[in-house]
Amino acid sequence: xxxxxxxxxxxxxxxxxxxxxxxxxxxxxxxxxxxxxxxxxxxxxxxxxxxxxxxxxxxxxxxxxxxxxxxxxxxxxxxxxxxxxxxxxxxxxxxxxxxxxxxxxxxxxxxxxxxxxxxxxxxxxxxxxxxxxxxxxxxxxxxxxxxxxxxxxxxxxxxxxxxxxxxxxxxxxxxxxxxxxxxxxxxxxxxxxxxxxxxxxxxxxxxxxxxxxxxxxxxxxxxxxxxxxxxxxxxxxxxxxxxxxxxxxxxxxxxxxxxxxxxxxxxxxxxxxxxxxxxxxxxxxxxxxxxxxxxxxxxxxxxxxxxxxxxxxxxxxxxxxxxxxxxxxxxxxxxxxxxxxxxxxxxxxxxxxxxxxxxxxxxxxxxxxxxxxxxxxxxxxxxxxxxxxxxxxxxxxxxxxxxxxxxxxxxxxxxxxxxxxxxxxxxxxxxxxxxxx
Amino acid sequence: xxxxxxxxxxxxxxxxxxxxxxxxxxxxxxxxxxxxxxxxxxxxxxxxxxxxxxxxxxxxxxxxxxxxxxxxxxxxxxxxxxxxxxxxxxxxxxxxxxxxxxxxxxxxxxxxxxxxxxxxxxxxxxxxxxxxxxxxxxxxxxxxxxxxxxxxxxxxxxxxxxxxxxxxxxxxxxxxxxxxxxxxxxxxxxxxxxxxxxxxxxxxxxxxxxxxxxxxxxxxxxxxxxxxxxxxxxxxxxxxxxxxxxxxxxxxxxxxxxxxxxxxxxxxxxxxxxxxxxxxxxxxxxxxxxxxxxxxxxxxxxxxxxxxxxxxxxxxxxxxxxxxxxxxxxxxxxxxxxxxxxxxxxxxxxxxxxxxxxxxxxxxxxxxxxxxxxxxxxxxxxxxxxxxxxxxxxxxxxxxxxxxxxxxxxxxxxxxxxxxxxxxxxxxxxxxxxxxxxxxxxxxxxxxxxxxxxxxxxxxxxxxxx
Numbered sequence: 001x002x003x004x005x006x007x008x009x010x011x012x013x014x015x016x017x018x019x020x021x022x023x024x025x026x027x028x029x030x031x032x033x034x035x036x037x038x039x040x041x042x043x044x045x046x047x048x049x050x051x052x053x054x055x056x057x058x059x060x061x062x063x064x065x066x067x068x069x070x071x072x073x074x075x076x077x078x079x080x081x082x083x084x085x086x087x088x089x090x091x092x093x094x095x096x097x098x099x100x101x102x103x104x105x106x107x108x109x110x111x112x113x114x115x116x117x118x119x120x121x122x123x124x125x126x127x128x129x130x131x132x133x134x135x136x137x138x139x140x141x142x143x144x145x146x147x148x149x150x151x152x153x154x155x156x157x158x159x160x161x162x163x164x165x166x167x168x169x170x171x172x173x174x175x176x177x178x179x180x181x182x183x184x185x186x187x188x189x190x191x192x193x194x195x196x197x198x199x200x201x202x203x204x205x206x207x208x209x210x211x212x213x214x215x216x217x218x219x220x221x222x223x224x225x226x227x228x229x230x231x232x233x234x235x236x237x238x239x240x241x242x243x244x245x246x247x248x249x250x251x252x253x254x255x256x257x258x259x260x261x262x263x264x265x266x267x268x269x270x271x272x273x274x275x276x277x278x279x280x281x282x283x284x285x286x287x288x289x290x291x292x293x294x295x296x297x298x299x300x301x302x303x304x305x306x307x308x309x310x311x312x313x314x315x316x317x318x319x320x321x322x323x324x325x326x327x328x329x330x331x332x333x334x335x336x337x338x339x340x341x342x343x344x345x346x347x348x349x350x351x352x353x354x355x356x357x358x359x360x361x362x363x364x365x366x367x368x369x370x371x372x373x374x375x376x377x378x379x380x381x382x383x384x385x386x387x388x389x390x391x392x393x394x395x396x397x398x399x400x401x402x403x404x405x406x407x408x409x410x411x412x413x414x415x416x417x418x419x420x421x422x423x424x425x426x427x428x429x430x431x432x433x434x435x436x437x
Numbered sequence: 438x439x440x441x442x443x444x445x446x447x448x449x450x451x452x453x454x455x456x457x458x459x460x461x462x463x464x465x466x467x468x469x470x471x472x473x474x475x476x477x478x479x480x481x482x483x484x485x486x487x488x489x490x491x492x493x494x495x496x497x498x499x500x501x502x503x504x505x506x507x508x509x510x511x512x513x514x515x516x517x518x519x520x521x522x523x524x525x526x527x528x529x530x531x532x533x534x535x536x537x538x539x540x541x542x543x544x545x546x547x548x549x550x551x552x553x554x555x556x557x558x559x560x561x562x563x564x565x566x567x568x569x570x571x572x573x574x575x576x577x578x579x580x581x582x583x584x585x586x587x588x589x590x591x592x593x594x595x596x597x598x599x600x601x602x603x604x605x606x607x608x609x610x611x612x613x614x615x616x617x618x619x620x621x622x623x624x625x626x627x628x629x630x631x632x633x634x635x636x637x638x639x640x641x642x643x644x645x646x647x648x649x650x651x652x653x654x655x656x657x658x659x660x661x662x663x664x665x666x667x668x669x670x671x672x673x674x675x676x677x678x679x680x681x682x683x684x685x686x687x688x689x690x691x692x693x694x695x696x697x698x699x700x701x702x703x704x705x706x707x708x709x710x711x712x713x714x715x716x717x718x719x720x721x722x723x724x725x726x727x728x729x730x731x732x733x734x735x736x737x738x739x740x741x742x743x744x745x746x747x748x749x750x751x752x753x754x755x756x757x758x759x760x761x762x763x764x765x766x767x768x769x770x771x772x773x774x775x776x777x778x779x780x781x782x783x784x785x786x787x788x789x790x791x792x793x794x795x796x797x798x799x800x801x802x803x804x805x806x807x808x809x810x811x812x813x814x815x816x817x818x819x820x821x822x823x824x825x826x827x828x829x830x831x832x833x834x835x836x837x838x839x840x841x842x843x844x845x846x847x848x849x850x851x852x853x854x855x856x857x858x859x860x861x862x863x864x865x866x867x868x869x870x871x872x873x874x875x876x877x878x879x880x881x882x883x884x885x886x887x888x889x890x891x892x893x894x895x896x897x898x899x900x901x902x903x
Binding site for chain 1: 467483490502505508521582585626627667700704780819825829900
């Protein structure tokens with residue numbers, strides 16, 4: 001069955017059973033080309049699709065999904081979702097009132113190019129990475145692209161679809177200088193294949209990794225930290241957890257009840273904007289079919305709103321901001337479109353550590369308490385100049401303390417993908433605890 | 438429902454080789470997954486899923502083409518195979534049509550890890566009742582503010598067939614209970630965690646009583662609530678058994694995967710026969726442990742699983758070798774080709790990996806430490822194989838003062854370089870235990886067990902509060 005046939009089949013069955021049903025389907029095409037030692041050593045072509053079911057029975061919610069679109073498999077999924085719903089004791093759930101959402105194409109001809117051209121770009125990326133004399137090994141030089149069509153339909157009347165996608169380079173290198181070894185990775189992405197520049201990306205990766213060579217141990221102590229955008233967006237991904245209406249609903253956000261209160265320094269303004277020109281997180285509607293709009297989450301340090309879907313909004317008594325996020329395999333969650341920390345008047349490091357990368361985020365950051373203890377890579381700055389790279393150290397503290405201690409912001413916004421499109425400039429934090437030798 | 442029949446598989450493999458591939462492999466899986474999540478006795482999410490797909494892999498020398506799809510109709514699969522098979526042909530490869538006529542050597546699982554009772558024999562309500570028991574077990578103090586428990590169940594059927602006439606069918610049933618407790622006082626929120634899992638059905642609850650799992654999570658949360666932030670600095674560290682083994686999973690195991698070794702992107706490349714660890718260290722990766730979380734009868738390339746001694750008394754004896762890694766390095770494959778699901782080509786991965794027991798009594802590890810850290814329960818971590826740099830968090834830690842266990846500390850992070858740390862293992866005790874985890878790498882997220890006895894590392898950087 002096609003998605004459209006599966007949709008008709010399931011909606012009709014749901015009506016027969018007397019249950020509310022929402023269907024989220026995705027069809028994804030992917031291509032990955034990996035260059036190693038001048039040839040395409042690995043190539044992957046993919047077509048993946050599936051349909052996710054959210055069923056509501058007497059206000060109780062259950063989920064199921066299937067990648068097989070036979071009548072038997074779809075009937076199994078619907079029955080499982082219904083039985084899963086019946087396990088809930090308290091009801092009150094409902095599908096949002098749906099509407100015709102139309103069909104939109106956000107990708108267009110963005111990935112249209114012959115395979116040979118894509119192969120050339122992947123090879124050029126690796127060749128570029130090998131230009132640097134300090135390069136020891138290319139661990140990854142990868143071109144990949146994704147073309148996704150998201151479809152939504154419900155017994156409450158939602159019906160729509162949109163197509164989106166991206167092209168990206170993934171690089172990982174090991175570089176060496178004397179005894180010093182450093183491995184680093186980077187991802188760069190565009191909506192248009194032709195906007196990818198292998199030479200430029202390769203130079204950025206090798207210079208960003210190369211500057212970490214010859215690192216010396218970092219002394220334990222407290223000093224000013226200058227987070228580069230890549231490192232700060234990693235921290236933002238944890239802040240995001242605290243700003244999620246789902247965390248609030250489940251009693252897991254330390255920001256619960258703090259709307260209108262100060263949660264960061266005056267410089268902190270966090271915005272989520274689904275319509276930023278050409279950005280990756282853009283979407284016409286969220287995964288429940290709620291129309292998207294821009295939301296200010298934190299304004300000059302004051303908490304203004306959480307991110308909500310229809311369920312978290314209902315349970316917490318706040319407004320739905322249109323941030324439902326769900327893949328066909330997953331359950332309803334909350335997610336950003338393009339979430340960013342605003343820029344400022346510029347930062348010029350004088351004394352302290354420029355933090356270039358953070359590692360071990362899933363282990364070293366507790367999104368509930370906000371406590372972090374993370375391995376970092378960086379550069380020691382003295383008298384306004386980089387003295388040398390530093391290694392074998394962690395930064396620690398609490399994220400909310402970090403937000404309160406932001407004293408400077410860079411002028412340029414940079415985007416990274418960490419569970420959504422997250423943007424930040426360079427961020428100066430007055431005093432951070434460093435643990436090293 | 439039946440998996441694919443041999444005639445169809447033969448057609449697909451034949452079509453895949455029309456472009457001159459040296460080797461073709463078809464991986465098919467049908468996977469039922471269920472999860473149930475309860476917070477404070479209320480069902481938050483109940484989900485069931487059916488994943489069904491195929492992955493087709495071709496080798497040209499050591500170059501790899503991979504494709505995957507959910508469309509397992511014969512026409513679609515043959516078409517996909519033909520398209521994939523022609524990709525290299527169009528770049529100048531010789532066409533030497535696939536051999537066909539494969540006489541598959543059929544191998545099926547013997548049931549070594551099979552569940553005692555099929556999971557489907559239990560009603561959904563039975564599962565919920567066990568999660569409610571875990572919740573009850575965690576309510577040991579007024580400070581326990583929230584308890585969340587999840588049950589994850591997998592029933593995965595796998596078929597791997599290739600042009601070397603391999604035909605292997607495996608069924609993998611895994612069940613895991615995850616309980617997280619949150620403890621709260623006026624100023625602070627801390628969490629505790631316990632998450633047993635095995636290749637079994639719901640008899641997991643016979644081996645691990647849900648009440649006890651809940652209680653362990655709650656005790657850890659309460660300990661962290663009264664803990665002060667860990668001090669920062671370099672010090673001796675005693676690492677606890679069971680999940681403590683995650684340190685060497687990250688800092689040593691990943692460095693032995695041919696994925697990194699073949700590219701000379703591991704600091705342990707080309708070092709077979711050399712002393713790479715202190716002589717107290719024997720490190721084993723064993724996919725045959727009955728009902729082990731990371732066990733299976735065949736790997737995801739259809740090779741029988743095996744027990745591989747990686748390091749024997751400090752000397753490097755073997756790498757973790759998948760088929761492609763074997764072609765690239767010349768090392769014998771060790772049944773280590775694994776993947777998350779059909780969307781990933783397999784790579785060399787760990788199964789159940791542990792440090793063998795030593796002879797030092799556990800108490801003696803602490804003797805003589807003036808000031809150090811006891812990392813009783815480890816959290817997750819990561820490593821860069823190229824530099825060996827690793828980090829991981831400590832979920833439950835205590836200071837050691839004058840050879841004695843002292844007050845609890847939280848937020849400690851252990852940081853270092855794997856090859857240096859394994860040389861600093863000063864003593865290993867005899868209380869080997871293992872624990873389950875999910876390991877993320879190139880071929881996705883897979884179930885692996887880590888393990889070790891208590892052991893002492895003479896010096897390690899502890900990240901904490903300066």
